[in-house]
Amino acid sequence: MVAGGKGGLQVARKNGIAAVALRAGLVATSLAALAEGGLAQNAALDALIGTNSVEAQPIFAAGRLNACTMVFDAFAKDFTYKQGGYVKINGSFGLWNAKGQLGITLKVVLHDLDPRTMSLTPSPPASAYFVSGNKTTKDSVLFTERSDTPGGIFVALKAEPNFSIVAEGVQHNKVTIAFARERGGMDIQLPIDTSVVETAQNGQRTQSPKASMDFFQCGQELLENMTATTPNRP
Numbered sequence: 001m002v003a004g005g006k007g008g009l010q011v012a013r014k015n016g017i018a019a020v021a022l023r024a025g026l027v028a029t030s031l032a033a034l035a036e037g038g039l040a041q042n043a044a045l046d047a048l049i050g051t052n053s054v055e056a057q058p059i060f061a062a063g064r065l066n067a068c069t070m071v072f073d074a075f076a077k078d079f080t081y082k083q084g085g086y087v088k089i090n091g092s093f094g095l096w097n098a099k100g101q102l103g104i105t106l107k108v109v110l111h112d113l114d115p116r117t118m119s120l121t122p123s124p125p126a127s128a129y130f131v132s133g134n135k136t137t138k139d140s141v142l143f144t145e146r147s148d149t150p151g152g153i154f155v156a157l158k159a160e161p162n163f164s165i166v167a168e169g170v171q172h173n174k175v176t177i178a179f180a181r182e183r184g185g186m187d188i189q190l191p192i193d194t195s196v197v198e199t200a201q202n203g204q205r206t207q208s209p210k211a212s213m214d215f216f217q218c219g220q221e222l223l224e225n226m227t228a229t230t231p232n233r234p
Contacts, residue, residue: 047203048075051193056214068218069094072192081181086113104162109152122151125179132165
C-alpha cells in the first residue's frame with residue numbers, strides 16, 4: 001500500500017495533473033512565441049519583396065569593352081510552383097559584342113529560401129526571356145545553358161526585338177523578365193525596377209537614375225567601338 005492511502009493517491013494525481021497542465025502551458029507559450037517570431041520574420045521578408053538593388057556593370061575582354069549589363073537582386077513569393085514560398089532572384093541583362101554582332105544576354109539565378117533557417121537552396125530555371133506587353137521574346141532566344149553560378153542559367157538572345165525592349169524598359173525603370181521552373185511549365189513574371197540602387201532591412205528603397213545613366217553611357221560606347229572595328233563593306 002502506498003503511504004498515505006487514498007489521500008496520498010489523490011494528492012499525487014492532483015500533482016501529476018498540475019504538472020501536465022504546467023507542461024502544456026509552457027508548450028503553448030513556446031509555440032505562441034515561435035508563431036509570433038515566425039510572423040515577425042515573414043513580415044520582415046515580405047517588406048523585401050520586389051527589386052532590392054540594380055547596378056550598371058561594364059564587362060571587358062582583352063582590355064576592351066565587351067558588354068554592358070544591369071546586375072539586379074530581387075525577392076519574391078512563388079505562388080506558381082511553391083505555394084507562396086519565398087525565392088531570391090538575381091542575375092543580369094544587357095548588351096553583348098558577339099564577334100562584331102550585337103547580342104542581348106539574360107542571366108537568372110534562382111534560390112528557394114527557408115524562412116525558418118534562412119538557408120538558400122539553388123534551383124536553376126528551365127527557361128528565361130523578356131516580356132513585352134502580351135508577348136515574350138522566347139522566339140528570339142539563340143541558346144540557353146546552365147550558368148557556372150549555382151541556381152543560374154545564361155540566355156543569349158537576338159538583338160531585336162530585345163534591344164528595344166531592354167532600352168525602353170531601362171528608360172522607364174521597368175524591365176520585366178519571365179522564367180519557368182519546369183520545362184514547358186508556367187512562367188513567373190518578375191518586373192525589375194532599374195531605379196532601385198539599394199534596400200534597407202526594413203524594406204525602404206533608395207532610388208536613383210545613376211544605374212540607368214551608366215548603362216546607357218556604356219551601351220553608347222560599346223556600339224561606337226563595334227562600329228569603329230567593323231570593316232567597311234563594298
